Amino acid sequence: SQTIHQWPATLVQPVGSPLSLECTVEGTSNPNLYWYRQAAGRGLQLLFYSVGIGQISSEVPQNLSASRPQDRQFILSSKKLLLSDSGFYLCAWSSGSNYGYTFGSGTRLTVV
């Protein structure tokens, strides 16, 4: 069966520090991968998605970046965090348009 792993679960980082969040999927190949952010009391904001290795589409210009170094690995990064980067970050995967997404358990990021 397919599983998605996202870590860490919680993270407290100072302003200006770097960020690296990792997401991996098991039990499938060539998944579509997504990063979403959920700010407190707000909906889901799509940040990046990838349909293949090295293929990254950015939805919102900001100081975040994403990479897909392997087929089932999706990494969200920042060189310098801002206070506004605080939020709940969710990774998700899908195998096609006929299917919904399967979400990871999320990372709660607090920038202080």
Next chain:
Amino acid sequence: AQSVTQLGSHVSVSEGALVLLRCNYSSSVPPYLFWYVQYPNQGLQLLLKYTTGATLVKGINGFEAEFKKSETSFHLTKPSAHMSDAAEYFCAVRPPAGNTPLVFGKGTRLSVIA
């Protein structure tokens, strides 16, 4: 471009009462539609989906939704609310082909009163 509108950011029902969460979409073609549930500090879980075929779809935890093309709606219902149904619910839409990402509504928080 596709969009989703969820009417009511917060819905409160009594335990045992009908749950109705509204979702309307905007799309130039009949889309695929999804409902997700999110419990506090957790990821989203798929409740149900409509792609093709029967317009009344049943999901987990006793929820169901009906695709009404003429009304561009996909409302979520449950006949009798449980305390465990208290959560955030998201409606989402995507075109029927290609890799276009899901577009989510802003969510509706459901409270269940004992």
